[in-house]
Structure formats: C-alpha cells, structure tokens
Amino acid sequence: DIQMTQSPSSLSASVGDRVTITCRASQSISSYLNWYQQKPGKAPKLLIYAASSLQSGVPSRFSGSGSGTDFTLTISSLQPEDFATYYCQQSYSTLRTFGPGTKVDIK
C-alpha cells in the first residue's frame, strides 16, 4: 500500500499568514493527489484535485503543487474560516490512502 505522510502535524498561524502544508507519498503517484479540509463535526470538503486543480467554489487563496512523491498545499492569506484540519489523499492506487492530517489553529 502507498503510505502518505504530512508535515507538520499541526501549526498555529494568524489571520493573513501564508501557510504551507507538505504531503509525501511512499512511492511516485504522479499527480494523483487530492486535498481536503475538515472542520469539527463536519464531512470533509474537497479543495484541490489532481495535485493542482482548484475545486469549483473553493477560494483562490488555496493552491496545490507537486508531482511524484512531494506535494504542497498553500493558503496564501489565512482567513478565519480556514482554521481546520487538512488531509491529503492519493488516488494513484485502487487502494486509496489518506495522510494523517494537519491541524491549523489560531495563534
């Protein structure tokens, strides 16, 4: 199975900060990498698919990059509604796997 890791596991940031979250796959997954945002008690929400494509309706301050094994999710200017947990997920293998998550909270 393809293992996914994320760093950091948590971070504290202020409104307006630029935030970068890293996701790494245990083997090359080309661009089959997706990012989700989850708030407490809610279902996850798709932000980015295919490594860098912005899901419809998602603010443009979110962006994704990378290919192969290393990927990043960037929030250009953190907004109050962005405090949440972020997960990466690989869809290269038919056995899908998620990263362990990165919790973004208020500094």
Added chain:
Amino acid sequence: EVQLVESGGGLVKPGGSLRLSCAASGFTFSSYSMNWVRQAPGKGLEWVSSISSSSSYIYYADSVKGRFTISRDNAKNSLYLQMNSLRAEDTAVYYCARERGSGSYYSWGQGTLVTVSS
C-alpha cells in the same frame, strides 16, 4: 442539489453485524464510482472500500477485507456496506462519498456513527 444521506449506524456488540445505507439524489448515481470512508473518534480519515459504477470493480482496505462487503443498487440510487465480525476498532463515523474521474471525493454525506462495544 447533490445529496448523500447515510443511515444504519448504531451500537453493536463485538462480533456483530450492521448494514449501512447511503441514499443518493441530485445526480445520475449509476454513472459514478462510490466509496466508504471512515473516521474513528478524534482520528484521521481512513478509506474503507470503493465500487465502480456498474459494480464491476470492488476494492477494500486490508483492515476490513473479508469482513465488509460493499454493494450498490443503481435502480434505487443506493450504496450499501455490510459489516460483519465487527471489532472495537471499527468504531467510527462512516461517510459515503462520490468519486470523480481523478479519484477525488467531491460529494460527501453527513456520516453515520457506528459504535462497537459490549
């Protein structure tokens, strides 16, 4: 409006069985692969199983293989997860999710809680 509504969760004893359902509306259900994803209390997301649009391709996580069975009824716009030989570690909120071609999940239900405890 796309809607996915899970049901069937509850409290079950270890070794017991439960069948989850996911009712879909607002899109052509028969055209999409569907998935189950779970989240144990306070933990991260774990992919459980997927089924292709015509049920030709079915996959399971190693943690549930041999115990869980995914199925769908396109005539009823419904997805199912039959869970047998349940263990305490199966305790989680179970979400159904619609998959797009890239393998991402762009529609999710609200989840149903399964608690396995004696």
